[in-house]
Amino acid sequence: MDFELARLPALERYKLIIGLVIPRPIGWVSTWNDNGVANCAPFSFFNAISEDPPLCILSFNRRSDGAMKHTLKNIHRTGEYVVNLADESTANAMHVSSFEIPETESEFAKTGLTPAPAKMVKHPRIAEAAASLECKVERIIEFGPERELVIGEILLIHAREGIVDPETKRVSEENYRPVGRLFANRYCTTRQRFDLPGALPGPCATE
Ligand SMILES: Cc1cc2nc3c(=O)[nH]c(=O)nc-3n(C[C@H](O)[C@H](O)[C@H](O)COP(=O)(O)O)c2cc1C
Structure with missing residues (x-):
């Protein structure tokens, strides 16, 4: 079965892409608006793409009324923002923070989340998040009126106590329980982890 995307309406392309490219990590972005209201919302067209320089990407479409x-x-x-990483303990708040509310209202207040000061950017991080990446815009690329890609440089990573070993920088599999996005209202945990033996025979073998 083949689907030539140029022949499909955007909604059907969206369904295929978000249904097949799963699970996706969730960048839970927190910012202040210009009236000092703390905003946060999840974005799963999100990923880390480089460590040198340290970069992550987010892709935005429009609100249901067409507004940014x-x-x-x-x-x-x-030119700044914080990307927080949601885990099992904050998944519900993350999901609820995606609901469209007026700019004068805060998703922090709606969900009981706490804005904490970031160190290198002016926006708040989410105190309850497993980890927070303080970012400054590296560049923004517009793909037509409906899509903008924000590439951010990660300046500082804050991790909740117990998530990262400060000496080795290893992330604790026991304590870090991220959730991933599937599609619609569906998510997954990362509870079933497994090892693959090195040097498998066959087409995927590594030297
Ligand atoms: C798990 C999840 C992932 C989402 N990913 C995206 C995304 O990648 N891009 C996007 O524009 N909207 C995405 N949304 C929708 C936004 O979270 C939603 O439009 C939100 O109301 C935006 O809030 P804001 O207007 O305060 O920025 C996602 C929603 C959920 C629940």
């Missing part, structure tokens, strides 16, 4: 998402507006205005 509040997060993107705040990023455009300040």
Whole structure:
């Protein structure tokens, strides 16, 4: 079965892409708006793409009324933002923070989350998050009126106590329990982890 994307309406392309490219990591972005209201929302067209320089990407479409998402507006205005990483303990708040609310209301207040000061950017991080990446915009690429890609340089990583060993920088598999996005309202945990033996015979073998 083949699907030539140029022949499909955007909604069907969206369904195929978000249904097949799973699970996706979730960048839970926190910002202040220009009236000092703390905003946060999840974005799963998100990933880390480089360590030197340290970069991550986020891709935004429009709100249901066609307006720019509040997060993107705040990023455009300040050139900075915080990407928080959601885990099992914060999954519900992360999901609820995706609901469209007016700019005058805060998703922090709605979900009981706490804004904590970041160190290198002016926006808040989410105190309850497993980890937070303080970012400044490296560049923004527009793909038509509906899509903008924000490439951010990660300046500082804050991790909740117990997530990272400060000496080895190893992340604790026991304590870090991220969730991934599937599609619609569906998510997955990362509970079933497994090893693959090195040097498998066959086409995927490594030297
Ligand atoms: C798990 C999840 C992932 C999402 N990923 C994206 C995304 O990658 N890009 C996007 O534009 N919207 C995405 N959304 C929708 C936004 O979270 C939603 O539009 C939110 O209301 C934006 O808030 P804001 O206007 O305060 O920025 C996602 C929603 C959920 C629940």
